[in-house]
Each structure stands twice: as C-alpha cells, then as structure tokens.
Amino acid sequence: MRCCRPALVALPLTLTGCTGWQSSLDPQGPQADTLATMFWVFTAILALVWLLTMAALFLSLRRARAERAGPLVLEPQAERSMTRAVSAAVAFTAAIVIALTVVSYAAQRALFSSHEAPLTLLVKGHQWWWEVTYEDGQPSRRFTTANEIHVPVGQPVLIKLQSSDVIHSFWVPSLAGKMDIVPGRENRLVIEASKDGIFRGQCAEFCGWQHAHMAIAVVAHPAEEFERWRENQISAAEPPDDPLRKRGMEIFLSRPCVMCHQIRGTPAAGKVAPDLTHVGSRLHIAAGTLPNSRGNLAAWITDPQGIKPGAHMPLMKLAGDEIEPLTRYLEGLR
Amino acid sequence: MSETMLEPHAEEPLDTDLPDGELAKRLATTWGTAGGIIGALSTVDHKIIGRRYILTGFLFLILGGLAAVAMRLQLAVPDNSLIGPDLYNQIFTMHGTTMMFLFGVPIGEALAVYLVPLMVGTRNIAFPRLNAFSYYVYLFGGLMIWVAFALNIGPDNGWFSYVPLAGPEFSPGKRADFWAQLVTFTEVAALAVAVEIVVTVLKLRAPGMTLDRIPLFVWAMFVNAFLIIFAMPAVMLGSTMLILDRLLDTHFFNQAEGGDPLLWQHLFWFFGHPEVYIIFLPGTAFVSAIVATFARRPVFGYPAIVLSLIATGFLSFGLWVHHMFTTGLPQLGATFFTASSMMIAIPTGIQIFCWIGTLWDGKPIYRTPLLFVLGFFFIFVAGGLSGVMLASVPIDTQVHDTYFVVAHFHYVLIGGAVFPLIGAIYYWFPKFTGRMLGERLGRCHFWLAFIGFNVAFFPMHISGLRGMPRRVYTYPAEMGWDTLNLISTLGAALFVVSFLVFIYNVAASARGGDIAGDNPWDAATLEWATTSPPPPHNFDRIPFVTSREPLWAERETLPVVTGLAVDKREVVITTTTEARPDLKESSPDPTVWPFVSAIVVTVIFIATIFTPWALAWGAPAAALVMIAWFWPKSVEEDK
Numbered sequence: 001m002r003c004c005r006p007a008l009v010a011l012p013l014t015l016t017g018c019t020g021w022q023s024s025l026d027p028q029g030p031q032a033d034t035l036a037t038m039f040w041v042f043t044a045i046l047a048l049v050w051l052l053t054m055a056a057l058f059l060s061l062r063r064a065r066a067e068r069a070g071p072l073v074l075e076p077q078a079e080r081s082m083t084r085a086v087s088a089a090v091a092f093t094a095a096i097v098i099a100l101t102v103v104s105y106a107a108q109r110a111l112f113s114s115h116e117a118p119l120t121l122l123v124k125g126h127q128w129w130w131e132v133t134y135e136d137g138q139p140s141r142r143f144t145t146a147n148e149i150h151v152p153v154g155q156p157v158l159i160k161l162q163s164s165d166v167i168h169s170f171w172v173p174s175l176a177g178k179m180d181i182v183p184g185r186e187n188r189l190v191i192e193a194s195k196d197g198i199f200r201g202q203c204a205e206f207c208g209w210q211h212a213h214m215a216i217a218v219v220a221h222p223a224e225e226f227e228r229w230r231e232n233q234i235s236a237a238e239p240p241d242d243p244l245r246k247r248g249m250e251i252f253l254s255r256p257c258v259m260c261h262q263i264r265g266t267p268a269a270g271k272v273a274p275d276l277t278h279v280g281s282r283l284h285i286a287a288g289t290l291p292n293s294r295g296n297l298a299a300w301i302t303d304p305q306g307i308k309p310g311a312h313m314p315l316m317k318l319a320g321d322e323i324e325p326l327t328r329y330l331e332g333l334r
Numbered sequence: 335m336s337e338t339m340l341e342p343h344a345e346e347p348l349d350t351d352l353p354d355g356e357l358a359k360r361l362a363t364t365w366g367t368a369g370g371i372i373g374a375l376s377t378v379d380h381k382i383i384g385r386r387y388i389l390t391g392f393l394f395l396i397l398g399g400l401a402a403v404a405m406r407l408q409l410a411v412p413d414n415s416l417i418g419p420d421l422y423n424q425i426f427t428m429h430g431t432t433m434m435f436l437f438g439v440p441i442g443e444a445l446a447v448y449l450v451p452l453m454v455g456t457r458n459i460a461f462p463r464l465n466a467f468s469y470y471v472y473l474f475g476g477l478m479i480w481v482a483f484a485l486n487i488g489p490d491n492g493w494f495s496y497v498p499l500a501g502p503e504f505s506p507g508k509r510a511d512f513w514a515q516l517v518t519f520t521e522v523a524a525l526a527v528a529v530e531i532v533v534t535v536l537k538l539r540a541p542g543m544t545l546d547r548i549p550l551f552v553w554a555m556f557v558n559a560f561l562i563i564f565a566m567p568a569v570m571l572g573s574t575m576l577i578l579d580r581l582l583d584t585h586f587f588n589q590a591e592g593g594d595p596l597l598w599q600h601l602f603w604f605f606g607h608p609e610v611y612i613i614f615l616p617g618t619a620f621v622s623a624i625v626a627t628f629a630r631r632p633v634f635g636y637p638a639i640v641l642s643l644i645a646t647g648f649l650s651f652g653l654w655v656h657h658m659f660t661t662g663l664p665q666l667g668a669t670f671f672t673a674s675s676m677m678i679a680i681p682t683g684i685q686i687f688c689w690i691g692t693l694w695d696g697k698p699i700y701r702t703p704l705l706f707v708l709g710f711f712f713i714f715v716a717g718g719l720s721g722v723m724l725a726s727v728p729i730d731t732q733v734h735d736t737y738f739v740v741a742h743f744h745y746v747l748i749g750g751a752v753f754p755l756i757g758a759i760y761y762w763f764p765k766f767t768g769r770m771l772g773e774r775l776g777r778c779h780f781w782l783a784f785i786g787f788n789v790a791f792f793p794m795h796i797s798g799l800r801g802m803p804r805r806v807y808t809y810p811a812e813m814g815w816d817t818l819n820l821i822s823t824l825g826a827a828l829f830v831v832s833f834l835v836f837i838y839n840v841a842a843s844a845r846g847g848d849i850a851g852d853n854p855w856d857a858a859t860l861e862w863a864t865t866s867p868p869p870p871h872n873f874d875r876i877p878f879v880t881s882r883e884p885l886w887a888e889r890e891t892l893p894v895v896t897g898l899a900v901d902k903r904e905v906v907i908t909t910t911t912e913a914r915p916d917l918k919e920s921s922p923d924p925t926v927w928p929f930v931s932a933i934v935v936t937v938i939f940i941a942t943i944f945t946p947w948a949l950a951w952g953a954p955a956a957a958l959v960m961i962a963w964f965w966p967k968s969v970e971e972d973k
Contacts, residue, residue: 021801021812022800022813023799024732024800025799032732035728035729035732038728038729039723039733039799042729043723046720047719049719050716050719053690053715054711060691060694061698063694065695067697072632072881072883072887074631074695078695079695082691082694086635086688086691089687090684090687093683097676097677100722100726101672103726104726104728105669107726108668108672109665112665127504165498166496166504167595169735176731177728177730177731178734179731182595182661183589183595184594185596187662188662200801202801204734204735204736205496206496206499206735206805209419209420210419211806212419212807212808310420
C-alpha cells in the first residue's frame with residue numbers, strides 16, 4: 001500500500017507556502033482558531049492602551065507651559081486635575097485588566113474542559129524524537145510509529161503525553177497550544193485539524209543537545225484515507241522480494257541496529273529507538289531533521305553525529321557496499 | 335547656619351571644635367582608605383566598594399552581551415554551522431545566568447550601595463565589612479563560572495536548570511554543579527547587600543528624614559531589598575537540593591523515588607518571578623530620580639508611588655505559576671495566577687501615570703538621562719503589555735517558550751532596567767567621577783541603542799508567533815524564520831555599536847569630561863549636597879532634612895547636625911519613622927578579613943562541587959577567619 005504518496009506530493013507545496021507549516025497565526029483547527037482570535041483581541045486592546053499611553057507622554061512633552069518660580073512652587077489646581085487624570089487612568093487600567101481576565105478564563109474553560117475523543121494516542125517524548133502509539137481496545141490493533149502523527153480531519157484526538165527521560169513539550173501551533181511532557185506525570189491534550197494538510201510541530205521545552213531537531217509532523221487526512229493509513233501501519237513489514245533488499249534486511253538484522261530498533265515481522269524488536277516497521281512511509285527521518293529519501297537515509301546511517309550531534313544513534317561501521325542494500329531495504333518499508 | 339547639636343561625649347574632638355577646612359581634612363583622614371594593595375583590599379568605604387560593584391556589573395554585562403552576539407551570529411542564517419549545539423547551549427546558559435545573576439541583580443544593588451548612604455545623608459553603609467565581603471564573594475563567583483566556561487565546562491542547561499535535564503542522570507560531569515554553586519555565590523552576596531540596605535534606610539537616615547521624606551529612589555531600593563531577602567532563599571534551597579541530588583544521591587527531584595521535577599520549577603520560579611521585579615525596581619528608582627530632576631518638579635503622587643512599590647513587592651510573590659502554565663497544572667489554580675499576573679499591571683501603571691503626570695506639569699529639559707527614560711517608557715510599556723498577554727493561560731500555551739517570550743522579557747528587562755540604568759549612569763557619572771559624560775555622544779548612544787534594540791527584538795515577537803521556539807541552536811531554512819532572524823541580528827549589531835559609543839564616552843569623559851561641580855543638574859536629593867566625587871566621609875557635617883527635596887527647599891545653606899567625633903568613625907543612628915537622632919554609633923574600621931573570608935568561602939563553595947567533605951573541612955577555616963573578622967576591640971562607648 002502506498003497511501004502516503006499524496007502527502008509526499010503535498011510536501012513541497014506546504015514548504016513554499018510556509019505559513020501553514022508551524023505558525024500560531026495560521027490556525028488549522030478549532031483550538032488554534034480560538035487561540036488566534038484571543039491573541040488578536042488582546043493585541044488590539046493592548047496596542048490601543050500602548051498608543052494612548054504614548055500619546056499622553058507625547059502631549060505631556062509637547063505642552064506649552066508657563067515659567068514657574070521654582071521647582072517646588074506647585075499649583076494646587078493643577079495638582080488636583082492631575083490626581084483626577086491619574087485616577088481615571090488607573091481605573092481604566094483596572095477595568096481592562098478585569099475584562100481581559102474574564103475573557104481569558106472563559107476561553108480557558110471552553111478549550112481545556114473536555115478530554116473526550118474517539119481516537120487516543122500515547123506520545124512519548126525521548127531525547128530527541130517522538131514515540132507515537134495508537135491505542136485501541138483490541139491489543140492487536142495497537143501499533144507504534146515515530147515522529148509522525150496521522151489524524152482524521154474534523155475529529156478530536158486525545159493525546160496522552162509521557163516522557164521517557166527529561167521534560168519536553170508537545171507543540172503543533174497550527175492545531176493547538178503546547179503542553180509539557182513531565183517525567184512521572186501524564187498530561188493530556190486534545191488536538192483537531194479542520195482540514196487536511198501537514199502541520200509541523202516541535203519540542204518547545206529545552207531538552208538538551210538536540211532540542212532544535214525534535215520535530216513532529218501531524219498529517220491530517222480525510223477519514224477513509226486515514227483508515228487506510230492505519231490499517232497499513234497495523235500490518236507487519238512485508239518481507240523484501242528482491243535480492244538487494246533481502247541483503248539489506250540481513251545486514252540490518254546482523255548489526256547492532258536490532259538492539260534499539262523494531263521492525264515488526266522481523267526478529268528486530270528493540271524499543272529504545274524509533275520503530276522502523278513503516279519507516280519508508282514517513283515524511284522525514286531523525287525527527288524532522290532530514291526529508292526522507294534514500295540519499296538522506298544513507299547520510300544519516302553513515303554519519304549520524306555529523307547530522308545531529310549528540311543524538312543517541314551510534315555510528316555503524318558499515319562497509320561501502322552495505323549502504324545501498326540497507327537503505328533500499330529501509331526505503332521499501334512502507 | 336542652623337544647627338542641631340547632638341549630645342557630646344567627653345574629651346574627644348568634635349566637629350563643632352574645628353574650622354571647616356580643618357574639619358574636612360581630619361574627617362577625610364579618619365574615614366579614608368589606606369594606600370597599597372592591603373589598603374585597597376581592606377577598604378570598607380561604600381563608595382569604593384560600590385564603584386567596584388558597578389564596574390564589575392558592567393564587565394559581566396559586556397561578557398553576557400558578547401554571548402548574545404555569538405547567539406545572534408549563529409541564528410542569523412538557517413542551518414548555520416558556526417556554533418554547534420554543545421557550545422550554543424553553554425552560551426545561552428551563560429548569557430541568561432550572567433545577565434540575571436551577575437548583572438541584573440548586582441547592578442541595582444551596586445548603585446544602591448553607592449548612592450543610598452549618600453541620599454539618606456550618612457557616612458557609610460550599615461555593616462560595611464559585610465559589604466566588602468559581599469563584593470568579593472560576588473566577584474569570585476562570577477569569575478568561577480566564566481573560568482569554567484572558558485575551560486569548556488560551562489553550564490549548559492539554561493539559566494533555569496530544569497531537572498531532570500540538570501540532574502545526575504542527564505547531566506553527568508560538573509557543569510550543572512558550577513551553575514548551582516554560582517547561584518549560591520551570588521545569593522550570598524545579594525542577601526548581604528539587601529540586609530545592609532534595609533538597615534541603612536531604617537536606622538542611618540539623616541535626622542529629619544521622616545518616612546515621608548525618603549527619596550523615591552531610596553524607597554524603591556528599600557522595597558527591592560525586601561524582595562531579595564524573601565525571594566532568594568527559595569532558589570538557594572533549590573540549588574542546594576540540586577547539588578545534593580547530584581553529589582549525595584538524594585532524590586528531591588527524582589520522580590522514580592518519590593521526588594518531583596515540578597518541585598524544582600516551583601522553587602525556582604518562586605524566586606524567579608520576584609527576580610524580575612528585583613531587576614525592575616531599581617529601574618523605577620532611577621526613573622523617579624531622573625524624572626524629578628529633568629522635569630524640574632517633585633515627582634507627582636509620591637504616596638501613590640511608594641504604595642505601588644510596596645504593592646508590586648507583595649504581588650510579585652503571587653505570580654510565579656505563570657511560568658508553569660503549560661506543565662499541566664489544574665486549570666482553576668492557573669486562573670488564580672492569571673488574575674494576579676494581570677493585577678500587577680495596576681501598580682506598575684500607577685507609577686507610569688505618575689511619571690507622565692510629572693512630565694506634564696514640569697518643564698522637561700532634554701538631556702541624555704531623560705532621553706533614556708523616555709526610551710524606557712516606549713519600550714517598557716510595550717513589554718508590560720505583552721506581559722498581560724502572557725498572563726492569559728490560553729494565549730500562553732501558544733507563545734510560552736517561543737521567541738515571543740524572548741522579545742517580551744527583553745522589552746521588560748532592557749526597557750525597564752537597562753535603559754533607566756544607562757540614564758542613571760549619565761545622571762550620576764558626574765557624582766562618581768567629578769566629570770560630565772559627553773552630551774553629544776550621549777545622544778548618539780541613545781538613538782543607536784533605541785533603534786538597535788527595537789530592530790533586534792521587535793521581530794522576535796513575530797518569529798515566536800510563527801512557531802520559533804527558544805533555545806534552539808539552529809532552524810531549517812524552510813521554516814521561513816530566516817529574514818526575521820537576520821533583521822534581529824542586524825539590530826543587535828547596532829545595539830552593540832551603541833555600547834561601544836558608551837564605552838568610548840565613559841573612557842574619554844573620565845579623563846577629559848567637563849568638570850561637574852557639586853550639583854550639575856540642580857537636583858534635589860542629598861547626594862548632590864557634597865563634592866563630586868564625595869569625600870571619604872561623604873559630608874563634612876551631617877545634613878538635617880526639612881523637606882522631601884532638601885536641596886530645592888534650602889537654596890542658601892543646608893541645615894546640619896553637629897556633635898560627631900572627628901578622630902574616629904561615628905555615624906548618627908536615628909529612629910525608624912521620625913528619624914530623630916537616637917544614638918551615636920561607631921562604624922567599623924577597614925580590615926582585610928572580609929576579603930580573606932571571601933577567599934575561604936570561595937574555596938569551600940568550589941570544593942563542594944567535588945566532594946561533600948569540603949564543607950566539613952572548610953567549616954573550621956571559615957570559623958577562624960570569621961573570628962579574626964569579628965575580634966572585638968575596645969570601643970569608647972563601652973567603657
């Protein structure tokens with residue numbers, strides 16, 4: 001199944017039109033919509049307050065005034081009117097502050113009161129990648145993927161957030177606000193995309209060396225396309241059919257790769273690094289660091305520390321003729 | 335001359351017995367600092383210590399600024415490989431840590447150390463030896479962390495050192511320990527100064543300076559000292575627990591053993607939010623002083639401003655959770671902190687409105703100090719208002735930990751603290767050195783700084799809203815953040831140039847500036863009642879205060895208090911509220927022991943990074959030097 005082709009084709013379009021990529025000002029879901037509206041309301045009111053204050057300052061500097069006898073000779077009349085003016089300004093400030101608090105509270109209640117959704121994901125933050133598990137009542141329909149979340153358009157999705165090491169923060173600004181991932185706790189967040197597309201997210205809490213390269217892509221599909229994607233992900237990896245890819249699989253299975261990575265349908269069952277069962281279907285590798293291509297896979301396997309210094313992927317000392325079969329094998333895991 | 339005579343002691347020469355010239359000479363000998371290296375290290379003169387504090391603060395500003403320049407160069411273009419993640423993380427940690435702990439807090443206290451005793455009309459700060467000790471501890475702590483950075487073992491977890499990233503499991507090595515001990519160093523220094531300021535303001539005010547005649551500058555520094563006293567222990571506790579977790583395998587922050595990483599955040603921000611006001615309140619002190627002098631009238635709404643300062647002090651302790659809105663706290667609790675965070679806009683607003691009122695009614699004179707204050711209004715008000723946005727939980731979930739926040743707090747801190755501080759340097763430089771800073775260069779400095787700052791930091795609001803998180807060492811080209819970042823870097827370059835102009839101005843004016851005279855700005859507060867720079871004893875005769883603006887009220891001669899000893903260090907202790915003369919008290923002589931104590935404490939602090947036994951072995955050494963420091967000597971009034 002090659003269900004992700006449309007997404008791959010859509011990628012360059014998204015890249016050029018980049019506002020929809022990862023921006024809180026370009027909301028693509030109901031939550032981000034509310035947040036953007038809130039932002040603009042606050043910005044309008046507060047910009048007005050700033051302008052009024054600056055106007056008052058400007059006028060106070062430009063005002064023509066009479067010479068006074070000495071710095072301590074104050075006019076009681078002027079002092080009184082100033083007291084009135086300052087009191088009015090303070091009352092105005094208080095009114096705005098109270099109004100904004102109420103607006104904020106109302107939005108907060110509407111946004112964060114519900115944690116119900118038909119689809120539940122468990123997202124686990126690792127240094128520096130995302131483990132994504134699709135939960136299901138039937139254990140056989142649970143599956144794990146990495147660095148990419150696919151969701152059906154128009155459906156709320158509950159995300160349970162857990163950490164396997166340090167604090168991270170899950171943030172896909174085009175869809176929702178961020179939520180921290182704190183070790184020992186499980187935070188929850190509901191996201192929803194109102195149209196199809198690819199929305200980029202990125203870890204928002206400093207988490208060490210490669211905090212800058214810990215991105216996640218949320219791909220929103222129409223419901224039936226999403227179901228097709230899900231069925232494909234549930235299935236185990238198809239065994240390779242051509243000799244080159246077979247050789248690639250042998251290389252993979254005979255190297256330390258299997259200590260960390262899992263490919264369902266093979267003996268590789270490591271759990272500390274991204275699940276590679278359908279790695280060929282993903283948009284990116286190394287948590288959004290490189291677009292997924294055979295060349296980039298080869299680059300990543302040959303020199304992970306050059307591309308993402310500090311990443312936990314070690315250098316595999318592969319012979320020159322082992323790279324191609326291996327990358328062909330991985331690329332074919334769709 | 336109107337005089338108030340203090341009760342004389344027997345047989346010693348008093349200031350009443352001597353003619354003016356002779357009196358000044360003998361007081362200068364009594365209060366002077368001996369020459370030579372030992373003399374320099376023994377001094378307890380608040381002006382000399384204050385001057386060192388200010389210079390050291392600016393040295394760290396320059397170092398922290400260079401770290402910022404390195405970051406801006408790295409971020410100027412996408413996918414830049416100029417600085418790798420390891421170094422970048424150290425650099426942004428050093429930038430934040432330096433600016434907050436080694437510049438922001440100490441520089442406000444530094445100006446207080448120099449100016450508060452002069453403004454309240456006394457001869458030295460309370461506990462002057464502690465003051466000297468505090469300076470050396472601060473200096474050594476700052477040197478330790480920068481030497482560690484130079485040796486590539488600088489801290490790399492951010493100035494906030496969140497656990498578990500900074501804990502033993504994810505930060506092996508000693509980097510996080512250097513950070514934790516730096517906190518200990520700077521907090522010891524800051525707490526010591528805070529105590530000195532509180533006591534100086536409460537007990538050493540010139541007779542007649544009742545509570546409602548205390549200059550607003552001194553009020554702000556006084557409230558600030560209380561903030562330091564109540565806020566700093568939280569982070570000291572936190573950093574001690576962090577060191578214990580790292581060195582002694584305790585589990586305060588280890589959730590696997592019943593600890594909690596969020597405990598760290600609570601302790602850190604319980605300090606960290608008041609910290610922002612600890613940096614900002616000295617800014618208000620400078621603004622109040624400069625606005626009054628250059629608007630040519632007393633600041634409008636003195637009681638309102640004093641009450642606002644106190645309200646700000648209290649409220650600042652009720653906002654810390656707005657740094658934690660995205661940690662998954664209960665929503666209702668978060669709402670409380672939204673309300674309190676927004677509420678603090680009110681006392682801050684009161685102060686802004688009162689200053690604008692003062693300018694409205696006054697007759698502004700546009701000299702460089704006032705220009706920087708006007709820049710303060712423009713920038714700080716914008717930063718305060720973006721702070722109101724951050725107080726809202728929903729908006730915060732989008733902008734928290736993005737460049738929007740970086741823009742916000744640079745608007746607040748540079749606008750609210752650094753612009754007034756630069757204004758303050760232009761304003762008090764004549765008092766510190768006896769020479770004026772160049773006015774033409776000052777204006778040039780202001781415009782470069784004002785434009786450079788806004789060009790550097792305004793685009794960060796937008797890059798944050800467009801999804802750029804903080805603390806990333808690079809970003810991919812396709813994110814569309816490159817233009818904004820390049821503009822920020824160019825603005826930062828302009829900002830740096832403005833500081834070069836400043837440094838040149840200071841260097842040139844210190845030697846060749848116009849001679850200032852006692853009171854070049856015709857200002858109203860007592861520091862202008864003495865020579866520039868002031869003599870070692872500050873005032874030949876202690877002023878007697880009859881007004882909130884003593885130098886404006888008493889144009890001819892300032893009334894004075896007499897009856898203090900000439901051949902020994904003596905200060906007047908006054909009552910707390912009415913400032914009636916109460917006691918004559920001796921003020922400590924110079925001694926080298928505070929310096930020696932600071933060295934011993936430094937060795938202990940640094941050694942505890944490596945072994946807990948340093949504490950056990952170091953304690954007797956510390957006790958010995960403290961005994962030498964406090965060795966009683968026979969004092970006249972004890973006989």
